[in-house]
Amino acid sequence: MRTITATEAARKFSDLLDAIENGERVTITRGKSPVAVMQPAPRYTGADLRAALERIEPVDDEFQRDVLKAREMMDDEVRDPWDGA
Incomplete structure (x- = not known):
């Protein structure tokens, strides 16, 4: 599972959604703490x-x-x- 910062997720949101749509799970962090896990619906x-x-x-x-x-x-x-x- 890939981990990215909230800033990176915001800047590359379309790419992030493409990766998730293709089955990837992504943890989003803020200040080194995980705040969300995004995965395919x-x-x-x-x-x-x-x-x-x-x-x-x-x-x-x-x-x-x-x-x-x-x-x-x-x-x-x-x-x-x-x-x-």
Whole structure:
């Protein structure tokens, strides 16, 4: 894991985001003390949401119908939100 100062992170923020997007974890320090760790954000899919919904016990029949309806509307495809599609 790479360590950089807050000043360097500010000056090279775009490069820092590129590195993180490519899987790198970066510790950011201020005055030699670590203040943050940046890492890639988790990517969730419809399958992740479906699995989470399946673990929930239905409160009542209406809730169960709503959960089933939500499951039907999901797909497992990962989409880029910035793609414009």
